[in-house]
Structure formats: C-alpha cells, structure tokens
Amino acid sequence: MSMPQDATIVLDIGKTNVKLVLVDAVGAVLAERRSPNEILDDGLYPHHDTERIWDWMLTAMKEFAGMAQVGAIVPVTHGATAALVDDDGLVLPVLDYEYELPASQQAHYAVQRPPYSATYSPQLPAGLNLGRQLAWQAQAFPKQFRRARHILMYPQYWAWRLSGIAAGEVTSLGCHTDLWQPSRQQYSSLVERMGWSRLFPALRPAWAPLNVLNPELAQLTGLPADCRVLCGIHDSNASLLRHLGAGADAASPAVLSTGTWVIAAAPGMPLDGLREQADMLANSNALGQAVACMRFMGGREFAELAGADAQPCGIEDLQTLIEQKTMALPCFSNAGGPFAGRAGAVVGPAPGGGLQRYALATLYCVLMSDYCLSALGVSSAVVVEGSFTGNPWFAPLLAALRPQQQIGSTDDASGTTCGAWMLHHWGRAPAARGKTAEPLQLAGLAEYRQRWLDAL
Incomplete structure (x- = not known):
C-alpha cells in the first residue's frame, strides 16, 4: 500500500x-x-x-x-x-x-x-x-x-x-x-x-x-x-483560522479557543469597547486584522479546581452543586484575566470527591466564558475549539446560559491542528465537522449564574 x-x-x-x-x-x-x-x-x-x-x-x-x-x-x-x-x-x-x-x-x-x-x-x-x-x-x-x-x-x-x-x-x-x-x-x-x-x-x-x-x-x-x-502562527489564531471565511464581518462566529488559556475572540466587534482593566485586548489574526478578545487561564484554573484525581462527572453532580449553591469565585491563577489580583474561593458546601470537583471546575469555566462573551458584546454564534471540546458538559451548559445564540463545538480537541493544516493548504477549508450543542437544562442554573455574578 x-x-x-x-x-x-x-x-x-x-x-x-x-x-x-x-x-x-x-x-x-x-x-x-x-x-x-x-x-x-x-x-x-x-x-x-x-x-x-x-x-x-x-x-x-x-x-x-x-x-x-x-x-x-x-x-x-x-x-x-x-x-x-x-x-x-x-x-x-x-x-x-x-x-x-x-x-x-x-x-x-x-x-x-x-x-x-x-x-x-x-x-x-x-x-x-x-x-x-x-x-x-x-x-x-x-x-x-x-x-x-x-x-x-x-x-x-x-x-x-x-x-x-x-x-x-x-x-x-x-x-x-x-x-x-x-x-x-x-x-x-x-x-x-x-x-x-x-x-x-x-x-x-x-x-x-x-x-x-x-x-x-x-x-x-x-x-x-x-x-x-x-x-507558522500563534496557537489561538490557528484555532480562529477556519472561522475567518467571513473575514472581519460581524456575522463571523465568535470563537472560544480553550487550552491552558481560554480566549474568547469576537471578529468584527469594535475595539473601542475594550477595557484594559478587564484584560481585554486586540489580537491580530492571520490576515493582519485586529480581533477583539478577552481571556482567562481556564485550563490551568480547571486543573486547580478539579484536582489530580478528578474524572468526568454526571449531570447529577452538576445539579447537586447548583442546588446546594456551591460555587467557585475567581480566580485560581495569578496570570491575568478579568479578575486578576483576586484570590479564588469556593463558597457553599465543599464538593464531595473527584466527580463533584470536576463538576465545580466545569461550572466555573462555563461561567467565566459566558462572562467574557457578554463583556465583548457577542451576540453571534459561538464555536468552542480546543481541549474543552472533550468535556461533555461545557458546550451544553454554555448553550443553556445563552439560549439566543447557537453554541457549537468542533470535532478537533486541538483547533491548532486544523489551522496549521489550512496554512499548508491555503485557500482550502476543511470539511465542516462538529456539532451544535443542545442546551443542558438544569433546574436553577440561571439563578446560579446570577448568584455568581452578584458575588463578584
């Protein structure tokens, strides 16, 4: 062969x-x-x-x-x-x-x-x-x-x-x-x-x-x-590459590039709404166009909250934390983000075991991502790229919090790989692969988010 x-x-x-x-x-x-x-x-x-x-x-x-x-x-x-x-x-x-x-x-x-x-x-x-x-x-x-x-x-x-x-x-x-x-x-x-x-x-x-x-x-x-x-290219911009079909047009989807850092990129959004104190910034995409972004060290924070022995949780673990009002308040990294300088804290009853710690880390990263998207003024569709596509609850929870938007995720746990392939085959787009997230309807989720926002 x-x-x-x-x-x-x-x-x-x-x-x-x-x-x-x-x-x-x-x-x-x-x-x-x-x-x-x-x-x-x-x-x-x-x-x-x-x-x-x-x-x-x-x-x-x-x-x-x-x-x-x-x-x-x-x-x-x-x-x-x-x-x-x-x-x-x-x-x-x-x-x-x-x-x-x-x-x-x-x-x-x-x-x-x-x-x-x-x-x-x-x-x-x-x-x-x-x-x-x-x-x-x-x-x-x-x-x-x-x-x-x-x-x-x-x-x-x-x-x-x-x-x-x-x-x-x-x-x-x-x-x-x-x-x-x-x-x-x-x-x-x-x-x-x-x-x-x-x-x-x-x-x-x-x-x-x-x-x-x-x-x-x-x-x-x-x-x-x-x-x-x-x-070659910066990794988050490699993840963004497959979504640049509409250039800098506001109809382009926002992208959540997830890994050690979670970076929310909003092509087409104006830069004049960016605020330095919130760790909002403009990146340059592969075409040289400025892209409004906001980020937090989500992968590192997820690992800190979930612990070394954590494993994917079930819906019941997420529901338990919501019902008992256990939440994580930022931040759990000293490397910037919208709440830089604040010490992270877990409020409410402590999570019991690795499954609930995974659930807490998931809820925290979803809430932080939702916060960043809202701060950027994102109202278009959102695509999740990178390591969080392997978390079965991340995109569905985000979809539940943002019901007016389509939340999708790619099939590539490393959006950088697809973007790098596109650089070699410039002008060719990969086959559209991925899925639209179905909102995960959990009782009390909206109130949980509001309580989290109030606590900030």
Whole structure:
C-alpha cells in the first residue's frame, strides 16, 4: 500500500504540552506524539527546554517519515514568547513568561510602554507583555542582547531552526506584546524607542513557505528533501483560522479557543469597547486584522479546581452543586484575566470527591466564558475549539446560559491542528465537522449564574 502523499507535520507547542501531529492531505490525523513542556529553573532565569523539545521533535519526525510523504512542517506555539538569536543559535535562553520579573523594573517599563489605545495590550503580570521581557533582558544582560541578530517570535524561532530563514509574523507580534499596533498593522513606538527595529525580520504571511527543510535535518529524519517549512502562527489564531471565511464581518462566529488559556475572540466587534482593566485586548489574526478578545487561564484554573484525581462527572453532580449553591469565585491563577489580583474561593458546601470537583471546575469555566462573551458584546454564534471540546458538559451548559445564540463545538480537541493544516493548504477549508450543542437544562442554573455574578 502506498503511503499518504502531501502530509503535514504540525509542531504544536502549548504552554503545558508539546505535540507533534501528522495530518494527511484531507485533514485527517494519522499520528500524534505528546510530551510535557518543561521549564528549567537553572541558569540565568526560568526558561523553556528548547533542546529537549528539539531532540524529541526530530525523533518523532523520523518516525513520521515512515508513515507518510510529508510536504510541509508548520510550527504553532503559545504567545508571549520570543527567542534572541545570532547566526549560531540562542544568545539567551527563551524566557518563561510566567517568571516574575523584578518589581523594580515595572515602574521603569511603565514609562516606556505605549498607551493601551495604541496597542490594545493590557498591562499584564510577570512576562506576559513580551516587550517587558525584552526590555528586562536588554537591561540585565546587555552583552548577550547586543549579540542578537534577530528577535524571533516563538513559532518563527522553530521555523528558523528548521529552515535557516528568519521571518516575522503578525499573530504572535499582535498578542499582548506592546510591540504591535493591531488597528494600524505596524510596529509600536516601543520598538523604535528601544532601537529594536533592525532586529525584527521582514514580515511574512503565516502560510508562506520560508524554505525547504535544512538538508542535514532531512537526512537525519528521513523527511523528503523538498519538504517545506512554513512561517507558522500563534496557537489561538490557528484555532480562529477556519472561522475567518467571513473575514472581519460581524456575522463571523465568535470563537472560544480553550487550552491552558481560554480566549474568547469576537471578529468584527469594535475595539473601542475594550477595557484594559478587564484584560481585554486586540489580537491580530492571520490576515493582519485586529480581533477583539478577552481571556482567562481556564485550563490551568480547571486543573486547580478539579484536582489530580478528578474524572468526568454526571449531570447529577452538576445539579447537586447548583442546588446546594456551591460555587467557585475567581480566580485560581495569578496570570491575568478579568479578575486578576483576586484570590479564588469556593463558597457553599465543599464538593464531595473527584466527580463533584470536576463538576465545580466545569461550572466555573462555563461561567467565566459566558462572562467574557457578554463583556465583548457577542451576540453571534459561538464555536468552542480546543481541549474543552472533550468535556461533555461545557458546550451544553454554555448553550443553556445563552439560549439566543447557537453554541457549537468542533470535532478537533486541538483547533491548532486544523489551522496549521489550512496554512499548508491555503485557500482550502476543511470539511465542516462538529456539532451544535443542545442546551443542558438544569433546574436553577440561571439563578446560579446570577448568584455568581452578584458575588463578584
């Protein structure tokens, strides 16, 4: 039997896990490998273990080379991350955005950063504003910083290692970095003020082939010599990609991209309603268009509430928590969101066992998602992408809270995979796969939501 032709390898680096996915020419997953995304605490500061990811990735690629004829490799990564490189490699480790940068630097950076009205990047904790990371690295490690030839957004760092070509791309630049003006589609004043303009490579579309795979890597992995390396994309924007058929039109569905972060994206909604204090922001989609967004660290918070031994609950567990008025109030992460700075709390009778903890985490993430959609003014259909599509109650509960809207979910627990496939097959849309959620009618759910909102 002949091998599948023109397959795609997706390197998907999320904040929690790294995946390598082999997808055939019609968008079906042929194979998938996973590994934890580990942070190293040694050296200058907490940083990503890029060499472990690299070695693991090449081993998996060698395995994939025997399964299909691969036509392209597409890197997709989380945001708020960049690599400083010279011609030989990293000049500084790739900083973990959850590292608490020195408080003494915050006041200095606050004077340097552009206004929210220009970048729609809210001021965020730790290193979630990439501009703050870079400013601190330039100040703390001037010798290494001066060696840098390029500042590469994280997807393009991996594309550079695979292809040898440095490129920039708007989706990672426009992800609460302070470096980009989404509405103007140009760099912010910070880039020129800091003297970084020369370090950012020429912008390329996310779907642009940069080069063929480095010949040594092709030989090492067994991948074809003509396998192309694409520029790559920010992960939430990969999830949004299949829903851009209507461009920036207000009729486009809102998208809930779920994973470590839950990001509500509302194409077509005006930016003038965004509020910095609520962690509302404008991302840039793959076409360069500004997209109003709001987010919270839902995957991390779900895990915190559900606990390590939690398992999917039944309807009766959800109903019990609603009846006994047990609810979780934000927030359970210190990484931003609309209620940043508040300490999370569980009120009412404590959940009994893993099933009820899963139910509590589900209700909490549904309520937070509903809150974000309402704050954005979303009245169109909503599509759930990502890991929460594996939760049988998430979309049905959201549908029950928003009965005037169609709530759907895709069949892809990682919307990033579909988006990456689309970059390789630009102009082709995957077959419409997914389902519309039937509202889960639970007694007292609307009152439960109102009680939760009042408690905020």
